[in-house]
Amino acid sequence: MQAERDQWGSKIGFILAAAGSAIGLGNIWKFPYLVGENGGAAFIIIYLISILIVGLPTVIAEVLIGRTAQSNPVGSFKKLSNNSIFWTAIGGMGVFAGFVILSYYNVIAGWCAGYVVESLKGTFSTINNPAMAGELFAGLSSNPAWTLGFHALFMIMTVGIIYFGVSGGIEKAAKTLMPLLLLFMLALVVRGITLEGAKEGIIYLIKPDFSAINERTVLLALGQAFFSLSLGMGALLTYGSYMSKDDNLVNCSLNIVILDTAIALLAGFMFFPALFALGLQPDQGPSLIFNILPAMFNSIPAGGFFRVIFFLLLSMAALTSTISLMEVITAFFTEEFNLSRKKATIILGVFVFLLGVPSALAFGPMQNVHIFGKTFFGVADFFASNILLPLGGIFILIFVGWRWGMKEAIPNLIQGSRKHSAILLNIWKILVKFIAPVLVLIVLLFKILG
């Protein structure tokens, strides 16, 4: 174990870093297409309920484990369970999920950076319909040199930040990138809602049509809430472990959840008014960002400029998420194996890059290599985000609710807060012990059973 652990320089530093982990491709890419495929405003309402009854209580539970134990996921579970092998292995499952998610998430993050470069080069200036944009995307993503090159570049940026530690690397990056991200996003929202015909898109986002809701929608919303808040693998646990015991944990968690949700909603307001204004259907699916959007920008005033801003925004959001994934595995290796941070980050960066190669090639030379009927990328994504994250989440909730127990959890939770409400604490207890784990279990079972 290292003698001294790095800490956040300030409370706002922690909030921005954790919100940076939460805000990512999940908010800007996945959330809007799920809204578009599942009935607009009605899906948003179900999502907000999921955030409130499952997301927020789980964020608090995860940060609490880390802040109390002041260690990585494995060290934290080990410490608070008095060396139980089972619970230590649950921490290990989180670290493993971190490896897997980072390996493929970094590939998509690399595409975002690649699209910034292509936008600057003017590659999209003659692309004026979605079919052409789709063809261009297929060409780029299947080109091994392009996709592996940007996968490598993004990994270098991630490692470059983690190398400088918690306050010197992650916190500084979050404090620079998060305000910029918000600014870029607001610029794009204003651009979208001031286009002629944008009103219909705004109505789509605020007027619910509950006939579009069924049990599948509810499951999707709950799963998305989990992924979007970076829950279930120890990212918030690890960030929480660098938090001071004098800070108000509930208040910080609330801020993180509000920021993550606000950015997801803003992403909706960035896309749908523009989609409607350009006469496109809202249900464009996952291909929206790379296949359709690059062409859309050519139909709006100053589109070339906004295209660069958009892909920069996406890259920054992805970067604050990849660094949190990298920090989970780095904290584990430095603390459990006594490696220096600098050595660990470089070795891990190379390792995760290599692990991501088959995912990167799954869109080109390896597209016909299938495991369980999916490409390597598809398997990694399904296994990590549909199985490992919900499973990790259930165990985190059971651990706090039952194994470590509320008797220990509550005093640690209120440490650092000047006043607290007994009613809210009781609600949190019931959500953590009963409601949230059962709901996540249902999601998990549905995902496994297809």
Ligand code: PFF
């Ligand atoms: N929350 C991130 C997103 O919405 O894109 C993804 C993510 C990051 C998941 C970090 C898990 C994690 F530990």
